Amino acid sequence: MVYDVIIAGAGPVGLFLACELRLAKRSVLVLERLEDPHSPLKRLPFGRRGLWGPSIEAFYRRGLLEQLAPRTGSNLRGPAGHFAGIPFDFSNINASRWTYRLPGPADTQLGSEMEQLERILTAHALSLGVEIQRGQEVEGFEASDDEVTVRAGGKSVRARWLVGCDGGRSTIRKQGGFEFVGTEPEFTGYSVHVELADPEKLRPGRHYTPTGMYNQGQPGVIAMADFDGGAFHRTQPVTLEHVQAVLRRVSCTDVTVKAMQVATTWTDRAYQATTYRKGRVLLAGDAAHIHSPLGGQGLNLGLGDAMNLGWKLAATLRGDAPEGLLDSYTSERHPVGARILDWSRAQVALMRPHPASRALEAIFRDLIDTRDGTTYFAERVWGVSIRYGLGEEHPLVGRSCPDFELEDGTRLGTLLREGRGLLLEFGRQASLRALDGRWGEQVRYVAGDAKERLGLSAVLVRPDGFVAWASDTTPHPEEVTDAAARWFASR
Numbered sequence: 001m002v003y004d005v006i007i008a009g010a011g012p013v014g015l016f017l018a019c020e021l022r023l024a025k026r027s028v029l030v031l032e033r034l035e036d037p038h039s040p041l042k043r044l045p046f047g048r049r050g051l052w053g054p055s056i057e058a059f060y061r062r063g064l065l066e067q068l069a070p071r072t073g074s075n076l077r078g079p080a081g082h083f084a085g086i087p088f089d090f091s092n093i094n095a096s097r098w099t100y101r102l103p104g105p106a107d108t109q110l111g112s113e114m115e116q117l118e119r120i121l122t123a124h125a126l127s128l129g130v131e132i133q134r135g136q137e138v139e140g141f142e143a144s145d146d147e148v149t150v151r152a153g154g155k156s157v158r159a160r161w162l163v164g165c166d167g168g169r170s171t172i173r174k175q176g177g178f179e180f181v182g183t184e185p186e187f188t189g190y191s192v193h194v195e196l197a198d199p200e201k202l203r204p205g206r207h208y209t210p211t212g213m214y215n216q217g218q219p220g221v222i223a224m225a226d227f228d229g230g231a232f233h234r235t236q237p238v239t240l241e242h243v244q245a246v247l248r249r250v251s252c253t254d255v256t257v258k259a260m261q262v263a264t265t266w267t268d269r270a271y272q273a274t275t276y277r278k279g280r281v282l283l284a285g286d287a288a289h290i291h292s293p294l295g296g297q298g299l300n301l302g303l304g305d306a307m308n309l310g311w312k313l314a315a316t317l318r319g320d321a322p323e324g325l326l327d328s329y330t331s332e333r334h335p336v337g338a339r340i341l342d343w344s345r346a347q348v349a350l351m352r353p354h355p356a357s358r359a360l361e362a363i364f365r366d367l368i369d370t371r372d373g374t375t376y377f378a379e380r381v382w383g384v385s386i387r388y389g390l391g392e393e394h395p396l397v398g399r400s401c402p403d404f405e406l407e408d409g410t411r412l413g414t415l416l417r418e419g420r421g422l423l424l425e426f427g428r429q430a431s432l433r434a435l436d437g438r439w440g441e442q443v444r445y446v447a448g449d450a451k452e453r454l455g456l457s458a459v460l461v462r463p464d465g466f467v468a469w470a471s472d473t474t475p476h477p478e479e480v481t482d483a484a485a486r487w488f489a490s491r
């Protein structure tokens, strides 16, 4: 059998992408190295993953938010967000600046647990007919003009496309010869769960010291940054003695670690593939970009990749993708990734154990506290400011579509569940009705009055929920046809 797509890696990004492809009726095989998906690092407190606007919208638009939200109750809702540990507050955000956001079920901020997220996505993928094989490490592949042969677990499988969602040390990226460029780490980060003999010696919360940083979120649950140039990470076992030595150094105390439950390290190495596609091989998620977990952006970035890539790859497989559609995956997602890498580098600059960084931090605190400052940081952290460069005709084009509610109570988010594009015409004229069926299964036409239409008369939405075309005046069918040709080949 030749699959349409083989995905290496059943992490959240690989699973989400698999669901997107199955929604478009493509055959998908996911090969995952690990037999067992469970790990203490995927469970709270270490498995906590902050989800922001576009990811929450993606779950909502595919009908998965209800499953994710009940577990994300008040215990997971923290401050609105932070920059290098400087928190910003919900009450200080001027959301009226976000002209094209409407209130709806999709929030801008949600806590999730990695293990639960993977469980929900796995169940959804299986229900859609995705084939998942665990204990199958992808060892290599050969790509021709027509297909890719993948070697995993001592056997070969074939597909028309291969997507590497195999994490930061991606085999697909390395074997595919993707150029990976960026900046080397300044520190080794630690996430540990320990029992302290003298807990009173370590203050709760985040603290910058002359030798590093530590953050005690809950008693004994500690994150640390040791500015060793990333030298320790993955070079030696993380022993209790070592953790105690680092903790003493970065906290400037003589605190004693009595027992250690969990310990893992990470760094602020920030690298990105220069292209996300080489022939029939693509990258998504951490396989395409890595950076420190500061500010919790990596998963969001990867889910955004999957949402962007899924429908484009499906259209390419169907053979009706307009010229250049698949390459728009890199041109749209690479700049979003580059901005996140810089966002994480800027936070490192503020964290350095140096008086200049402390001075900078004090200035940032003042700025974040202003209403404009809080709003700016919320826009960046929550992904509200994401806009693809699709043309400047209308300020909504290239942005995530507002969650319009029609008079019968139907919301845009639910209209996108099938993973198709949407031509939404407001008012009673239905002047675009003639276009109904013009793009077959790819675009659904819906006419109706909206409770709040934000001055719009019609909007063309891509399957990923981003606006391809919008009009404030009575639209002419030709305008829509031209715009749609760019995304949905005309028949």
Ligand SMILES: Cc1cc2nc3c(=O)[nH]c(=O)nc-3n(C[C@H](O)[C@H](O)[C@H](O)COP(=O)(O)OP(=O)(O)OC[C@H]3O[C@@H](n4cnc5c(N)ncnc54)[C@H](O)[C@@H]3O)c2cc1C
Binding pocket: 008, 009, 010, 011, 012, 013, 014, 031, 032, 033, 034, 046, 048, 049, 050, 051, 136, 137, 138, 139, 165, 166, 167, 168, 170, 171, 191, 266, 284, 285, 286, 287, 293, 295, 296, 297, 298, 299, 300, 301, 302
């Ligand atoms: C401490 C910490 C906190 C974080 N907090 C946040 C946060 O709050 N918000 C946020 O957005 N992000 C956060 N992140 C980042 C986030 O966890 C990652 O960006 C996200 O997990 C990437 O998903 P992925 O599916 O691309 O890769 P992964 O989750 O790494 O999944 C890759 C999968 O591929 C498998 N695999 C690897 N090699 C192979 C192979 N050769 N063959 C087959 N399978 C293979 C792996 O076993 C794994 O299952 C955090 C990260 C850390 C370390």
